């Protein structure tokens with residue numbers, strides 16, 4: 275248990291009104307105590323640390339200047355909101371972060387009135403804050419919509435869609451750009467250079483401040499001319515024009531760790547008649563905690579750690595992660611075929627492509643937080659004969675669905691999709707669960723969709739994708755470790771649409787897709803022990819179905835159960851559709867589908883989440899027994 279820091283001033287703060295009751299001269303101390311409390315809390319919970327440490331002063335200044343929760347504060351991604359949670363009535367629960375029944379690791383409307391908008395997927399904050407701003411303008415409410423968005427999140431198109439529409443909000447919309455020159459990895463693209471120019475032009479603030487003072491001192495007609503001069507002053511000296519052209523009044527760059535400077539600027543911005551405003555603050559990710567500041571990733575995501583040394587708890591040496599196996603398989607494919615290229619959307623380490631980038635820097639592309647662009651960029655590469663792998667988490671690929679349909683499926687272009695984090699993901703909770711990729715991909719003509727049941731399967735599936743060049747193909751695999759089984763030395767290309775029997779029985783058939791196979795095999799053991807001979811099949815392909823295998827299983831067993839770690843609309847739905855189309859249900863077959871429930875599952879340990887989802891061995895056994903007890907009407911007969 276890490277010793278709690280001494281926080282005499284923070285102890286007097288429960289909600290932001292308590293901050294606003296303080297003297298401004300006390301804010302520096304408050305910020306430091308808030309930083310120490312954040313470090314202490316995350317040392318026992320793990321989670322996102324660096325981003326939160328970078329916005330401690332900003333959090334204090336925003337809640338000091340603005341009348342939250344009446345002013346609506348929207349944190350982009352929300353991973354930096356732990357200090358915000360501590361000063362908005364949740365300090366007593368901050369050590370339950372990202373745990374079952376505890377606080378979410380992101381902002382969440384149902385958790386607090388101070389969480390104006392839920393987040394976790396990036397770059398939504400300006401759109402949401404604009405919604406609040408326009409609502410206030412329409413209702414005559416003088417309060418603001420405030421978006422705090424990072425430089426990484428600013429690389430997503432959605433941010434520009436929102437800014438393009440923002441002028442209508444006038445002074446009700448305030449965007450605070452938190453520029454720490456970091457995404458999860460260093461940021462990419464031209465925006466980074468534009469922001470760097472802004473930051474390096476520190477002298478800029480003086481001329482504009484001078485122009486402002488002039489503008490205010492002049493009578494009306496000259497005031498307009500001076501205002502225009504002030505606008506040009508901005509354009510002349512900095513890239514602030516980027517935001518000016520989008521209709522924002524650019525203010526910055528400001529030292530994001532100088533709480534007094536922040537308060538002064540935010541008070542001016544709050545009271546400005548002009549708008550929308552964009553305040554550019556410059557911060558350090560991991561600020562105030564040396565192990566984070568000195569880490570390459572600035573402690574973006576950490577497990578429990580020792581506060582004094584910063585050393586993170588070592589996970590017991592287990593099986594290689596699916597991500598690591600994927601990266602290794604990608605390296606082999608890129609060695610073998612120079613046409614194979616790899617694309618990530620700001621997740622090089624999360625997808626394992628950082629390892630690939632080291633070896634093949636010219637054939638590995640980090641496009642920033644831009645999944646839509648990533649997919650169509652890959653489609654362009656495929657159209658030109660390359661073999662692009664888009665490595666995008668299942669949940670983040672949701673953002674690029676139209677590009678998947680319109681640019682890839684309809685044109686039948688051979689883009690490969692490596693969908694990591696498929697299924698339930700544990701501490702990140704519902705926003706990051708990869709629940710829907712089977713539903714959203716298996717409806718698409720031309721697509722081949724696979725699910726790896728273990729890490730050996732994943733190696734063969736990556737190879738299958740590399741050599742499959744006649745249309746789009748996707749593989750899904752979960753977060754975390756594999757089963758610790760031997761990997762194929764020479765990967766084998768799988769026959770498209772062919773599943774496999776992993777255990778032969780006669781009475782019960784379990785049709786598994788993906789890594790629930792392990793639970794299916796356990797369930798088969800338990801059923802055999804009850805005298806119920808059980809077949810287990812790994813379908814491997816969600817699309818195209820192995821119709822011959824499925825037909826055989828459904829016509830030679832009394833009970834059939836499908837199981838997948840995916841929402842409704844996955845393999846179960848497709849097997850039932852095939853079975854009903856072919857009349858395989860007419861002969862009294864008892865078939866049940868097991869899938870994720872039709873609700874969002876909050877953060878918890880993955881095994882607990884799968885228990886809650888009803889997808890573990892005991893629940894498979896129970897499903898089979900209930901089916902056996904049911905009569906022809908499907909009604910469970912109660913034993914006398």
Ligand SMILES: Cc1ncc(C[n+]2csc(CCOP(=O)(O)OP(=O)(O)O)c2C)c(N)n1
Nearest residue numbers: 325394395396424425426427456457458620
């Ligand atoms: C659509 C989407 N893609 C990817 C991610 C993964 N992700 C979480 S935080 C982050 C980096 C955000 O960088 P920035 O906005 O600069 O915030 P910082 O961590 O630097 O404070 C990324 C890529 C995400 N949350 N949402």
Ligand SMILES: CC(=O)[C@@H](O)[C@H](O)COP(=O)(O)O
Nearest residue numbers: 351353394575624695702753
């Ligand atoms: C905040 C965010 O979206 C990412 O940092 C995400 O939490 C990473 O997830 P993994 O830890 O599964 O890579």
Ligand SMILES: [Mg+2]
Nearest residue numbers: 424425426456
């Ligand atoms: Mg950043």
